[in-house]
Amino acid sequence: MAKTHVTTTINGDLKEFLCEPGDTLLQVLRDELGLTGTKEGCGSGDCGACSVLINDRLVCSCLVLGVETNGDVIETVEGIGDSDKLHVIQEKFLEHAALQCGICTPGLVVSTKALLEENPNPTEEEARYYLAGNLCRCTGYDKIIKAVLDAAETMRESA
Amino acid sequence: MSEAQDFKYIGQRTIRPDGHDKVTGRANYAADLTLPGMIWGKILRSPHAHAVINSIDTSKAEEDPEVFAVMTHADIPNQTASGVQNILAKDKVFYHGHAVAAVAAVTESAAERALGLIEVDYKILKPVMSIDEAISNDSPLLHDDLFTKGMAEDPAVPSNISSRNELSKGDLEVGFAEAEVIVEREFRTATVHQGYIEPHACTVRYDEDGQSMIWCSTQGHFAVRATTASMLGIEQTNLNVIASEIGGGFGGKLPIYLEPVALVLSKKSGRPIKMQMDRNEVFMASGPGSATRNWVKIGAKKDGTITAMKAKLCYEAGWAPGSSPLGPACMTVFTPYDVDHQYVEGYEVVVNKARCAAYRAPGAPQSEYACEMVINELADELGIDPIDLRLKNVAKEGTQTMYGPKLKAVGLVECLEAAKSSEQYKTALKDNQGRGVASGFWFNVGGESSVVINMNEDGTGTIVEGSPDIGGSRASMQMMAAEELQMPVEAFSAIIGDTQNLPYSNPTGGSRTTFATGMAVVEAAADVVSQLKERAAATWNVVPEHVDWKNGAAINTKGEGVLTAAEICGSAAKTGGHISGRGNISARGASPSFAVHLADIEVDPDTGKTTVLRYTAIQDAGKAIHPSYVEGQYQGGSAQGIGWALNEEYVYNEDGRLENPGFLDYRIPLASDLPMIDTIIVEVPNSFHPFGVRGIGETGIIPPLAACGTAVSKAIGIRMSELPMSPPKILKAIHDAS
Ligand code: FES
Ligand code: FES
Numbered sequence: 001m002a003k004t005h006v007t008t009t010i011n012g013d014l015k016e017f018l019c020e021p022g023d024t025l026l027q028v029l030r031d032e033l034g035l036t037g038t039k040e041g042c043g044s045g046d047c048g049a050c051s052v053l054i055n056d057r058l059v060c061s062c063l064v065l066g067v068e069t070n071g072d073v074i075e076t077v078e079g080i081g082d083s084d085k086l087h088v089i090q091e092k093f094l095e096h097a098a099l100q101c102g103i104c105t106p107g108l109v110v111s112t113k114a115l116l117e118e119n120p121n122p123t124e125e126e127a128r129y130y131l132a133g134n135l136c137r138c139t140g141y142d143k144i145i146k147a148v149l150d151a152a153e154t155m156r157e158s159a
Numbered sequence: 160m161s162e163a164q165d166f167k168y169i170g171q172r173t174i175r176p177d178g179h180d181k182v183t184g185r186a187n188y189a190a191d192l193t194l195p196g197m198i199w200g201k202i203l204r205s206p207h208a209h210a211v212i213n214s215i216d217t218s219k220a221e222e223d224p225e226v227f228a229v230m231t232h233a234d235i236p237n238q239t240a241s242g243v244q245n246i247l248a249k250d251k252v253f254y255h256g257h258a259v260a261a262v263a264a265v266t267e268s269a270a271e272r273a274l275g276l277i278e279v280d281y282k283i284l285k286p287v288m289s290i291d292e293a294i295s296n297d298s299p300l301l302h303d304d305l306f307t308k309g310m311a312e313d314p315a316v317p318s319n320i321s322s323r324n325e326l327s328k329g330d331l332e333v334g335f336a337e338a339e340v341i342v343e344r345e346f347r348t349a350t351v352h353q354g355y356i357e358p359h360a361c362t363v364r365y366d367e368d369g370q371s372m373i374w375c376s377t378q379g380h381f382a383v384r385a386t387t388a389s390m391l392g393i394e395q396t397n398l399n400v401i402a403s404e405i406g407g408g409f410g411g412k413l414p415i416y417l418e419p420v421a422l423v424l425s426k427k428s429g430r431p432i433k434m435q436m437d438r439n440e441v442f443m444a445s446g447p448g449s450a451t452r453n454w455v456k457i458g459a460k461k462d463g464t465i466t467a468m469k470a471k472l473c474y475e476a477g478w479a480p481g482s483s484p485l486g487p488a489c490m491t492v493f494t495p496y497d498v499d500h501q502y503v504e505g506y507e508v509v510v511n512k513a514r515c516a517a518y519r520a521p522g523a524p525q526s527e528y529a530c531e532m533v534i535n536e537l538a539d540e541l542g543i544d545p546i547d548l549r550l551k552n553v554a555k556e557g558t559q560t561m562y563g564p565k566l567k568a569v570g571l572v573e574c575l576e577a578a579k580s581s582e583q584y585k586t587a588l589k590d591n592q593g594r595g596v597a598s599g600f601w602f603n604v605g606g607e608s609s610v611v612i613n614m615n616e617d618g619t620g621t622i623v624e625g626s627p628d629i630g631g632s633r634a635s636m637q638m639m640a641a642e643e644l645q646m647p648v649e650a651f652s653a654i655i656g657d658t659q660n661l662p663y664s665n666p667t668g669g670s671r672t673t674f675a676t677g678m679a680v681v682e683a684a685a686d687v688v689s690q691l692k693e694r695a696a697a698t699w700n701v702v703p704e705h706v707d708w709k710n711g712a713a714i715n716t717k718g719e720g721v722l723t724a725a726e727i728c729g730s731a732a733k734t735g736g737h738i739s740g741r742g743n744i745s746a747r748g749a750s751p752s753f754a755v756h757l758a759d760i761e762v763d764p765d766t767g768k769t770t771v772l773r774y775t776a777i778q779d780a781g782k783a784i785h786p787s788y789v790e791g792q793y794q795g796g797s798a799q800g801i802g803w804a805l806n807e808e809y810v811y812n813e814d815g816r817l818e819n820p821g822f823l824d825y826r827i828p829l830a831s832d833l834p835m836i837d838t839i840i841v842e843v844p845n846s847f848h849p850f851g852v853r854g855i856g857e858t859g860i861i862p863p864l865a866a867c868g869t870a871v872s873k874a875i876g877i878r879m880s881e882l883p884m885s886p887p888k889i890l891k892a893i894h895d896a897s
Contacts, residue, residue, distance in 0.1 A: 041357065136830075137407050139798075140797055
């Protein structure tokens with residue numbers, strides 16, 4: 001099948017790739033570009049493990065086709081935080097023990113970043129509803145929500 | 160040990176050593192490994208729940224230019240290995256989604272397409288989809304050679320009842336004769352799934368002359384090696400299994416599904432193979448926890464003394480006999496109660512559903528749900544507070560269990576008292592709100608754990624353990640090594656060894672890892688300490704008995720001199736070679752963990768929608784090594800139990816096809832469905848563990864079923880009995896009652 005040439009910016013780097021019309025962005029990231037930090041839990045938009053930002057908008061990368069992303073600016077979990085320093089969100093997830101198995105964590109870190117960019121001071125309920133698309137089967141969400149609210153506070157203080 | 164000890168590192172909330180990789184996306188899970196030349200495998204699954212396979216024609220698929228290999232059951236080298244018919248069906252399919260054939264092709268989509276080229280001729284049979292159907296006289300038989308095990312007399316005819324269990328103590332007749340109030344009720348629970356977010360996946364490479372390898376997500380890589388080596392007829396030494404990071408298991412990643420298929424495909428194609436299940440395959444073909452029908456009868460005196468407890472349990476096994484957790488279901492049902500007269504009989508039936516797998520405290524949530532619901536009803540009948548009723552009959556040190564041993568020191572009294580004085584228990588409820596309390600009991604297991612601590616030249620150590628880390632257990636291993644060696648936590652890294660790095664270790668399951676592998680770590684650390692002391696003694700020319708170990712250093716008690724671990728390890732080459740400590744143990748003394756949960760739930764009478772307003776989980780940890788991860792287990796277990804109680808269920812159509820194999824329709828709790836889950840850690844030390852640890856991972860899923868079931872019943876003023884108590888069922892109950 002003829003492949004399409006796509007040019008994007010991913011985590012600040014110019015990335016070109018070839019993909020088949022049916023390949024999802026998730027498949028491209030994981031299988032073509034080796035960015036396996038973005039996880040697949042369902043492939044149908046129901047779990048949020050594949051969350052990425054496209055042009056600052058939070059999306060499930062399993063619901064986006066690779067060919068659709070030409071010219072887009074994409075941010076994945078690998079682009080969050082600096083190489084020598086974790087992002088506050090990542091630090092707070094660790095401090096609060098907000099992960100057990102950790103498979104949901106990359107998606108949640110990305111979604112939390114989107115949440116706090118839209119709403120730097122969310123209530124517990126706002127955080128819970130914003131993150132309702134990110135399933136976690138291990139934690140019961142308690143420590144995740146605490147980490148998110150703590151990260152929000154820390155980010156507000158340093159803003 | 161039995162008294163509380165003072166700890167330097169244990170009990171702190173350290174940052175887990177694998178955390179950085181997990182928040183940055185660097186950690187590699189099952190589907191994250193790609194090998195050069197790798198191709199993709201996919202499985203063809205039965206569209207029917209019950210059918211005879213007349214023939215399978217793979218010729219078109221084999222001719223496809225993108226296809227490298229095709230296999231069916233006939234290609235599995237050892238046809239008699241245990242579990243082989245679930246890997247690929249032989250002559251009959253037993254559930255919708257049963258694996259029938261597999262292909263390897265150049266890409267995943269090519270493999271998927273090639274599955275469509277395989278022609279299977281089925282003779283469709285009537286499916287058996289429930290306990291009631293399975294045991295009715297005119298039910299079709301799944302297996303015409305299945306004769307019920309455990310009957311007083313061997314049955315003359317086959318049936319769908321695979322086994323019968325019985326346990327008892329005392330004399331029920333005497334017990335019920337003493338009773339002044341008796342409550343009995345039947346309960347049903349639906350088929351559920353563990354719901355881990357990471358689908359099963361593996362990457363494998365078959366090597367004809369050397370060592371084949373499997374990279375996969377599993378709770379027990381040594382078990383993957385044993386099963387796969389047996390199915391392929393190869394020696395264990397020629398197969399290395401590497402446990403990837405694991406994205407949840409809860410019992411569902413104990414069984415093996417893909418690995419033998421992938422290895423045969425790799426052998427046939429000469430290429431490394433990656434396989435990953437889709438989410439719908441995960442729901443269809445892995446997991447489920449048994450659906451059940453359980454009946455419980457309890458009698459008590461007016462003062463609340465329980466005199467007799469009787470249960471009849473019925474568990475689905477899925478299609479494969481022996482796959483249900485009926486044994487533990489019977490053993491756990493009445494254990495929270497110190498009552499002289501108890502009796503339980505249990506039956507396992509086969510149905511046309513996927514083979515059941517363990518699910519967190521396997522068997523206990525369903526049976527204890529039935530018991531706890533009846534206890535709460537009894538409390539109402541007697542007009543006694545449900546916590547007081549439990550305290551009056553509470554299991555404690557010395558209580559004779561139905562299944563054998565007497566209990567050692569346990570923390571149920573402390574949990575009940577903590578529940579009674581908790582904030583939540585004191586708050587008043589409003590209209591349409593109800594509160595439920597329930598206890599939970601799980602044994603926990605010990606078993607085989609192998610650990611090596613390799614000391615490095617700078618005095619730091621690497622802990623190599625054989626237990627996959629599903630929830631942060633590396634952090635506890637670090638802390639236990641630090642405590643024993645009296646060195647900072649950061650002086651240790653902890654890794655999961657491949658099957659070629661260590662001797663056998665039991666899987667991460669049965670809440671055994673922090674307990675048993677922790678004991679192995681302590682033993683390995685003690686081994687390191689004694690070697691460090693010997694080296695110091697040799698340096699000082701004293702006997703090792705004259706050397707103490709304090710604050711990470713050897714001290715010469717017969718003269719002057721202190722040598723740190725770094726100094727001893729740095730000069731180890733000159734004192735006899737480098738140092739490693741070993742702890743290969745078979746751990747005994749895993750003590751039970753009891754829990755008590757409180758659930759406050761509001762029901763919208765117009766829609767049947769439930770809202771969990773408040774939740775508290777209280778549980779005995781023996782000693783919490785890392786309190787945050789102990790709380791996390793309580794909270795995670797609670798959330799799974801809440802889902803089980805209120806929403807989760809497999810829905811099959813009349814042909815036995817699973818209609819909701821996805822997260823949209825099999826609805827596990829979302830962040831917006833739950834409140835904060837308060838926790839109280841009770842610590843009654845386990846005298847068998849050097850630091851007092853009890854396993855804590857599983858008990859937390861047990862109490863939510865009856866805590867939520869009771870809360871819903873109270874909120875609507877109607878006794879509900881069937882799980883899940885989903886909005887349509889609640890609404891129907893409200894309508895039926897009015
Ligand atoms: S993998 Fe995209 S939402 Fe689940
Ligand atoms: S930590 Fe396991 S799914 Fe969230």
